[in-house]
Amino acid sequence: MIFVTGGAGFIGSNFILDLLASQDEHVLNIDKLTYAGNPYNLASLDGDERYHFVQADIADREKITQLFEQHQPRAIIHFAAESHVDRSIHSPGEFIHTNVNGTFSLLEAARAYWSALDSEKKAAFRFLHVSTDEVYGTLGPNDPPFSETTPYAPNSPYSASKAASDHLVRAYHHTYGLPTLTTNCSNNYGPYHFPEKLIPLVILNALDGKALPIYGDGQQIRDWLFVSDHCAAIRQVLARGKVGETYNIGGWNEKANLDVVHTLCDILDQQKPKAVGSYRDQITFVQDRPGHDRRYAIDARKLERELGWKPTETFETGIAKTVRWYLDHPQWVINIRTGGYLKWLELHYGGDAEETT
Ligand code: NAD
Ligand code: TYD
Numbered sequence: 001m002i003f004v005t006g007g008a009g010f011i012g013s014n015f016i017l018d019l020l021a022s023q024d025e026h027v028l029n030i031d032k033l034t035y036a037g038n039p040y041n042l043a044s045l046d047g048d049e050r051y052h053f054v055q056a057d058i059a060d061r062e063k064i065t066q067l068f069e070q071h072q073p074r075a076i077i078h079f080a081a082e083s084h085v086d087r088s089i090h091s092p093g094e095f096i097h098t099n100v101n102g103t104f105s106l107l108e109a110a111r112a113y114w115s116a117l118d119s120e121k122k123a124a125f126r127f128l129h130v131s132t133d134e135v136y137g138t139l140g141p142n143d144p145p146f147s148e149t150t151p152y153a154p155n156s157p158y159s160a161s162k163a164a165s166d167h168l169v170r171a172y173h174h175t176y177g178l179p180t181l182t183t184n185c186s187n188n189y190g191p192y193h194f195p196e197k198l199i200p201l202v203i204l205n206a207l208d209g210k211a212l213p214i215y216g217d218g219q220q221i222r223d224w225l226f227v228s229d230h231c232a233a234i235r236q237v238l239a240r241g242k243v244g245e246t247y248n249i250g251g252w253n254e255k256a257n258l259d260v261v262h263t264l265c266d267i268l269d270q271q272k273p274k275a276v277g278s279y280r281d282q283i284t285f286v287q288d289r290p291g292h293d294r295r296y297a298i299d300a301r302k303l304e305r306e307l308g309w310k311p312t313e314t315f316e317t318g319i320a321k322t323v324r325w326y327l328d329h330p331q332w333v334i335n336i337r338t339g340g341y342l343k344w345l346e347l348h349y350g351g352d353a354e355e356t357t
Contacts, residue, residue, distance in 0.1 A: 001026040003073045005058050006080030010193045013041035015231045028052045040335050041192045058102040068113035075126040085158045092157035099161035107172045128181045129169040134159035138293035145297035148246050155291050173244040181241045185249040186298045190227035191325040202264050203326045206279040216288030218258030221295040225251035226318030229311040236307045250298025253315040267323045
């Protein structure tokens with residue numbers, strides 16, 4: 001069995017669906033089901049005896065310890081986190097609870113379990129920690145992309161909390177020998193992405209005739225990776241990654257936010273044309289995010305060189321699939337919308353995001 005934390009979130013649910021489609025393995029999804037956790041993402045696994053779910057907080061040491069004892073996993077893939085930068089600016093406390101204290105607690109439970117295994121199982125066990133490129137801070141226009149040796153310089157409460165968790169994972173390998181692996185990935189996009197993040201927010205706001213909010217001048221750059229490519233990279237690192245190492249994962253797809261939004265509008269203009277005008281007409285420039293990182297870019301050559309991983313989707317193919325997925329899954333969108341999402345929009349954007357032009 002493999003444990004997956006945060007498996008009801010965006011990347012975790014894609015990971016579980018891809019894993020069970022490609023190999024025969026039991027999975028226990030451990031998820032607290034915060035606003036970002038959506039069990040409906042995994043509805044297609046209903047009746048699949050390989051899939052198991054438990055609602056639990058990763059910071060609940062007693063519960064996690066009991067799960068380790070009961071299920072004896074061969075690995076844990078740790079996705080669970082508070083993941084939205086804007087939320088970390090409004091209320092950082094939850095980020096410290098889950099990303100720092102939760103990861104610490106999980107490491108402690110994993111260490112106790114792993115220490116008691118026989119030598120063969122001990123050597124085979126893996127703790128794979130899923131992290132972000134945001135721990136490296138921000139790049140200037142001509143800086144080389146982040147590599148595994150780039151010094152950490154997190155700028156938001158989110159990235160600082162993820163950086164802290166990365167350091168704890170590193171220390172548990174160095175000090176206790178826990179067989180850890182860490183991946184630092186760039187911005188993901190694709191199916192099941194919660195519509196507080198740029199790409200799904202823009203697709204759904206566009207279809208609803210609402211404003212498409214661009215922070216500041218829209219020239220901030222992100223390195224976009226289609227989510228199934230991220231999941232494939234994690235499977236490679238789990239299978240063949242060198243214990244104690246970190247691997248950067250990226251799509252070689254640096255795009256300015258405004259260009260991403262233009263692309264989304266153009267695809268929607270083709271796939272679901274408005275009666276009058278273009279979706280681009282809905283673009284609205286709003287106040288910038290405080291401390292907004294200007295540019296992220298990932299150098300993923302280590303992963304390619306050592307484990308043979310390369311992304312299979314270009315930005316053009318991945319973004320077209322993503323728009324199609326949102327158009328084809330109106331019920332998923334309705335389910336999300338009946339949850340806490342609308343309250344979040346109100347808190348964060350006030351009236352801005354509700355306006356139409
Ligand atoms: P998400 O916010 O969509 O999902 C997070 C999941 O974790 C949710 O299901 C939530 O219910 C669960 N969770 C939160 N707190 C928990 C707790 N205390 N105990 C148990 N479960 C809890 O996040 P995501 O976008 O799927 O990101 C997954 C991981 O990948 C995160 O660690 C994130 O830092 C990392 N990451 C994300 C991106 C990206 O672009 N989304 C890029 C690189 C790395
Ligand atoms: P986001 O999807 O929140 O991911 P991250 O902050 O982890 O990179 O944002 C991606 C980029 O889009 C980021 O530069 C902020 C910007 N952005 C907007 O311009 N408008 C928005 O409404 C949102 C949510 C993000």
